[in-house]
Amino acid sequence: MPHPRPLDVITIGRSSVDLYGAQVGGRLEDMGSFQKYIGGSPTNIAAGTARLGLKSALITRVGDEHMGRFIREELAKEGVDTRGVKTDPERLTALVLLGIRDDKQFPLIFYRENCADMALCEDDINEPFIAEARSVVATGTHLSHPRTEAAVLKALTLARKHGLQTALDIDYRPNLWGLAGHGDGESRFIESAQVTVKLQATLHLFDLIVGTEEEFHIAGGTTDTIAALRAVRAVSNATLVCKRGPMGAAAFTGAIPDSLDDGQTGPGFPIEVFNVLGAGDGFMSGLLKGWLDGEPWPTALTYANACGAFAVSRHGCTPAYPSWEELQFFLNRGVVTPALRKDAALEQIHWATNRHRDLSTMRVFAFDHRMQLEQMEGATPQKIGAFKELCLKAALKTANGQPGYGILCDSRLGRDALFQAAGTGLWIGRPVEWPGSRPLTLEPELGPDFGGLQEWPLEHVVKVLCFTHPDDDADTKANQEDTVRRLFHACRRNRLEMLLEVIPSKVAPTDDQTSATIIQRFYDLGIYPDWWKLEPFTTDAAWTNACAAITRNDPHTRGVVVLGLDASEADLAISLALAARQPLVKGFAIGRTIFGDAARAWLKGEMTDSAAVAQMSERYARLAALWDSKRKDVAPMGGKK
Numbered sequence: 001m002p003h004p005r006p007l008d009v010i011t012i013g014r015s016s017v018d019l020y021g022a023q024v025g026g027r028l029e030d031m032g033s034f035q036k037y038i039g040g041s042p043t044n045i046a047a048g049t050a051r052l053g054l055k056s057a058l059i060t061r062v063g064d065e066h067m068g069r070f071i072r073e074e075l076a077k078e079g080v081d082t083r084g085v086k087t088d089p090e091r092l093t094a095l096v097l098l099g100i101r102d103d104k105q106f107p108l109i110f111y112r113e114n115c116a117d118m119a120l121c122e123d124d125i126n127e128p129f130i131a132e133a134r135s136v137v138a139t140g141t142h143l144s145h146p147r148t149e150a151a152v153l154k155a156l157t158l159a160r161k162h163g164l165q166t167a168l169d170i171d172y173r174p175n176l177w178g179l180a181g182h183g184d185g186e187s188r189f190i191e192s193a194q195v196t197v198k199l200q201a202t203l204h205l206f207d208l209i210v211g212t213e214e215e216f217h218i219a220g221g222t223t224d225t226i227a228a229l230r231a232v233r234a235v236s237n238a239t240l241v242c243k244r245g246p247m248g249a250a251a252f253t254g255a256i257p258d259s260l261d262d263g264q265t266g267p268g269f270p271i272e273v274f275n276v277l278g279a280g281d282g283f284m285s286g287l288l289k290g291w292l293d294g295e296p297w298p299t300a301l302t303y304a305n306a307c308g309a310f311a312v313s314r315h316g317c318t319p320a321y322p323s324w325e326e327l328q329f330f331l332n333r334g335v336v337t338p339a340l341r342k343d344a345a346l347e348q349i350h351w352a353t354n355r356h357r358d359l360s361t362m363r364v365f366a367f368d369h370r371m372q373l374e375q376m377e378g379a380t381p382q383k384i385g386a387f388k389e390l391c392l393k394a395a396l397k398t399a400n401g402q403p404g405y406g407i408l409c410d411s412r413l414g415r416d417a418l419f420q421a422a423g424t425g426l427w428i429g430r431p432v433e434w435p436g437s438r439p440l441t442l443e444p445e446l447g448p449d450f451g452g453l454q455e456w457p458l459e460h461v462v463k464v465l466c467f468t469h470p471d472d473d474a475d476t477k478a479n480q481e482d483t484v485r486r487l488f489h490a491c492r493r494n495r496l497e498m499l500l501e502v503i504p505s506k507v508a509p510t511d512d513q514t515s516a517t518i519i520q521r522f523y524d525l526g527i528y529p530d531w532w533k534l535e536p537f538t539t540d541a542a543w544t545n546a547c548a549a550i551t552r553n554d555p556h557t558r559g560v561v562v563l564g565l566d567a568s569e570a571d572l573a574i575s576l577a578l579a580a581r582q583p584l585v586k587g588f589a590i591g592r593t594i595f596g597d598a599a600r601a602w603l604k605g606e607m608t609d610s611a612a613v614a615q616m617s618e619r620y621a622r623l624a625a626l627w628d629s630k631r632k633d634v635a636p637m638g639g640k641k
Contacts, residue, residue, distance in 0.1 A: 007081060007133035008054040008292050012155050013142040013171075014040030014094070015060040015085070015117045016110075017067045020316050021099030024274075028099045028107035037316045038074045039096055040117065041139040041171045041281050047078040048285025048307065048321040051354060054292060057081035057133065059124065059155065061116040067093035068116065077356035078318075086124050088116040100315075103273040117142075120151045130158040135165040135292060137284070138206075140172055140215075143198060156205045165292070168238075169284050170199070170211035172218050196221040203236040208291060210241045210284055229256045241301070243283060246271075248305050251297040266301025269309040272338040278317025283308035285321060306330055310350075313340035323353035325556075348528055351492065352556035355530070359427065361404035361631075362561050362587030363624040365616075367391040367417075367595055368408040368463070371435035378603035381413055387602055388414035390609055391595055392421055394616035398624065399426060405624070408463060408589055412443060422457060429463040429499055429589070430456070432487065438467045438507075439479040442487070450490035461531065462491050463499040469507035470517045481525055488527045501533035501563065512537075516545035523553035530558045533589055535565060536575030547584040557584070564590035569619070573626055580630035587627055594619045 018039030021031035038047065046058040058080055062068030064087050071093065075082050094115035098108040112118065120142065130136065136159040142148040159166050174190040199219045203209060209232065213225045220228025229240055233256050240252045242260060250263030257263065286307030290300025306327060314320035322330065326349045337343050373384045388409060399405035406427030409418045421428050434441045442464075446452040453462070464487060468480055484500065491498040500522065504514050515534055522529070532550060537543050550557050562579045564572060572593060579585045598615045601607035607615075 005132055005134050006055065007057050009046075009049055009135045009137055009288055010057045010059060010084065010130065010133045010155075011042035011046045011137045011139070012059040012084075012152055013042035013117070013120075013139040013148075015043040015058065015062055015071055016040040016094035016096050016112075016115075017070060018096045018098060018317060021097075024100045024315075025102065026099075027101065028097065028109070031099050034097070035316060036070070038071050038318050039278075040094065041141070041169060041284075042137065043071065043075070044278055044281035044317050044321075045137060045139075045169070045284050045288070046080045047075065047318045048282055049288050050079040051321050051323050052285060052289040052303075052307075052327065053324045054289060055079075055081070057084055057129075059084035059120070059129075059151075061086045061088045061091070061118075061120050061124065063087070063091055063093035063116045064089050065092065067095065074318075084124070084126070084129060086120070088119050091116040091119050094118075098277060100275050100277075106275070106277050108277070118145060118148055120148050122150050122154045125151055125154045125158065127158050130155060130164070131162040133159075133164055135159075135167060135288070137167045137169065137288065140168070140170045140199065143202060144195075153202070153205075156202075160205070165208070166206045167208040167210065167288065167291075168203070168206045169280065170209065170215035170219055171280070172211070172215045191223070192218065193221065200232075200235050203232060203238070206236060206238045208241065209236060209238045210243070210287065212243045212245075212280070216240075216242055225260065226256060226258065239297075241287065241304075243280065243308075244268075246273075249283070249301050251301060253297070264297040264301070266298045266303075266305050268305050269335055270338055271309040271313050271335070271340060274313050274339065274341070275315060275320075276312055278320065279308045279311040281317060282311035282321050286327070289324075302331065303327065310340060313338070315341070322350065325353045326350050344526065348554075349556070352528070352530075352554065355497075355558070358403065359558060360586060361628075362406060362427065362559070362589070363404055363620075363627060364406040364408060364427065364429065364561060364587065364589035365391065365395045365398075365594055365620050366408035366429075366563070366589045366591035367414065368410045368429070368431045369435075369591055370410055370413050372592065373413070373599060373603075376600055376603050378605065383603055384413045385416055387595075387599060387612070388417040389420065390598075390602070390612050391616060392417040394594075394613045394620060395426060396424060397613065397617040398620045401425065404587070406589075408591070410443075411445065422459070427461070428459055429461040431463045431465065433465045439476050440464070440466050440468075440483045442483065450487060453490050453494040453496060456494065456496060458495055461497045461499050462487070463501065463533070465501040465503065465533075467503055467507050468518055469504040469510075470514060470521070471508055481521075484522065485525055485527055488529070497530040497558070499531035499533055499561075500527070500529035503535050503563075505535055512539055512541040513545055515542065516549040519546060519549040520553070523549075528554050528557075532557070532560045533563055534560055536562050536567070536572075536579065538575070538578070540578065540581065543579060543582050543585070547582050550584060559584050559586035561585070561587055561589040564588065564593045566592040566596065569593060569622065569626075572623065576623075576627055577630045580627065587631075588623065590623060594623065 016039045018037045019034040022033045046056045049056045095111040216228045220231035248268035283304045286303035290303045311320045408429040598612040
C-alpha cells in the first residue's frame with residue numbers, strides 16, 4: 001500500500017563531483033584520464049535508493065557553476081527530488097580525485113576547502129519539506145563543523161517532531177574531521193576522543209545507525225568492536241547495523257551479544273574486490289529499501305549486501321548501484337562470476353534499466369545525410385554545413401522546447417550544427433557509417449580502434465546503418481557483423497547509447513520475416529542496440545515479427561524508430577499509421593521528405609535562409625502531428641526509459 005507522504009527518504013550532507021581514474025592498477029600520479037560521476041555519501045545514497053524505487057530527496061549545497069549544475073542534472077535524471085539542493089553563490093562544488101591501485105589501496109584526494117556543501121546551514125532546512133518524508137538520513141561528515149552540524153540537528157529535530165524515522169551512516173573520514181592530511185583521503189580510522197564525544201552527543205536522535213567495525217570504534221570510543229557497540233547502545237536505542245566486509249553485516253535491535261555472529265544477518269556474496277569506494281553507500285541504499293519497505297532485517301541486509309557487492313565489483317560509486325529489476329535478477333539467479341562487471345547478462349540489465357530520460361515519443365528530423373547532399377547541384381562542404389545549421393533551426397522551431405523531438409546529424413559535414421545542438425533538449429543521434437558502404441565501413445574520424453568515440457559527448461547516440469540481408473554471402477556477413485560487434489562494445493566502453501539501422505530491401509527481396517531474422521542474428525551475436533531503426537514495412541505481420549524478435553531478446557529496449565526512405569508525405573501517412581499500431585515503435589526518423597526540396601533550392605541559391613527554415617519546420621511539424629494523431633490510442637510499452 002502506498003505511503004501517504006510523497007517522499008520516502010531525505011538524505012543530508014555531502015555532494016561532490018567524483019573524478020575517477022580510468023586506469024586501474026597504478027598510482028593516482030600516473031592516471032591519464034578520469035570518468036566524471038556524482039559523489040558524496042548522501043548524494044550517492046539518494047541516487048541509490050531512487051534506483052531501487054524509493055522516492056528520495058537530497059539536502060545539500062552546490063556551487064553556481066558547471067559542476068554544481070552537473071550534480072543537479074544527474075540527480076534529476078536519477079529521479080531524485082532536488083528542491084533541497086541549494087546553490088551557493090560564493091563557493092565551489094566539492095571535487096574528489098580518486099583511483100583504484102589494487103584491492104587494498106584506493107588513493108583519494110578531497111578538494112573541499114570552503115566548499116559549497118560545507119556551507120549548509122540551518123536556514124537551508126525547510127520544515128514543510130522535511131514533513132513530506134518518511135525518513136531523514138544523515139552522514140557523519142556534516143557533524144564535523146558547527147554550521148553543518150546545526151543544519152543536521154535542525155533536520156533531525158524536525159524529523160522527530162513530524163514522526164519521521166531517522167538514520168545515521170557514520171561515514172567516518174578522519175581527514176574531513178581535520179585529523180589527517182590532504183593526501184590521506186583513503187584513511188578510514190584515527191582514534192579521537194573529541195570525535196567520539198561529538199558523535200555520542202547525537203546518537204540518541206537516530207532509529208538506525210550504520211557503520212563498519214572501525215566506524216563503530218570511533219562512535220564507541222574503543223577498538224574492541226563489541227565494547228564499542230555496547231557503548232553506542234548505552235546512549236541510543238537505535239537498531240545498530242555493523243558492516244563486516246565480505247562477511248556481510250549484522251543487525252542488533254536490543255542488547256549487544258558477546259559475538260557479532262549472534263546478530264541478525266543476511267548472506268554475503270563471493271565478489272571480487274575491485275573497488276571498495278562507494279560500497280558503503282550502496283549498502284546503505286539497499287538497507288534503506290528493506291527498512292522502509294518493512295522487510296525483516298535478514299531481508300534488508302540481503303538487499304544491502306547485494307548492493308554493496310555491485311559497488312565492490314564495478315567502477316565508480318553511483319554508476320555501480322543496481323536498479324530494482326537488476327537487484328531482483330541478481331538475487332534470483334545468483335553469482336555467475338565474482339567479477340560482476342564481466343557478467344554479460346547482468347551488465348546488460350544494469351545498462352538497460354538505469355538509462356535516463358523519458359523517450360517514449362521520438363519525432364526525429366534526420367539530416368545526417370552526406371552523399372545525397374553532396375550530389376545536389378551547387379553543393380560544397382561549406383554550403384552543406386551551413387544548410388545543416390538551417391535544419392537545426394527548423395528542428396528547434398518545431399520542437400519549441402517540448403520533449404520528444406530529436407535530430408540525426410553528422411560531424412563531418414554538419415559539425416557546427418551538431419555542436420550547436422548540445423544542451424538544447426533535443427535527442428541527438430550521430431552517424432558513424434561511411435555513406436552507402438557495403439560491406440560496412442565507418443567514418444575515418446572514428447579510427448581503426450574506434451578511439452574517436454572517446455571525444456563524443458555522452459548525450460550523443462551512435463547511429464550506424466548496415467545494408468544487410470539474411471542471404472548475404474559468408475564473407476560479407478562476417479565482415480559486417482564483426483564491424484557492428486566491435487562498434488557495440490566500443491559504445492558501451494564509452495558509455496554511449498547505440499542505434500542500429502538495418503535496410504535489407506536495398507540488398508535483395510524481402511518478406512515478413514526478413515527483418516526479424518536480421519534482428520535475431522544480431523542478438524545472437526551479443527549485440528544489444530538501445531534503439532533500432534527499421535524501414536517502413538507494408539504489413540502488420542512484418543511489424544509484429546520484428547517487434548517480437550526485439551522484445552523476446554531485450555525486454556528493456558528503448559524501442560524502434562521508422563525511417564522514411566524519401567517517401568512522399570502521403571505515403572508516409574500510410575506507413576506511419578501501420579507502424580503506430582506497434583507499441584514498441586516510438587516514432588520516426590525522417591529526413592529527405594522534410595529537407596529535400598529546401599536543400600535543392602537553397603544550394604542553388606533559389607531559396608532564402610528564412611524560407612528554407614520555414615518550409616522544413618512546417619513539414620517537420622506536419623509529420624510530428626501525423627504521428628501523434630496515429631499514436632494517441634496506442635498504449636505505452638517497453639522497459640524503463
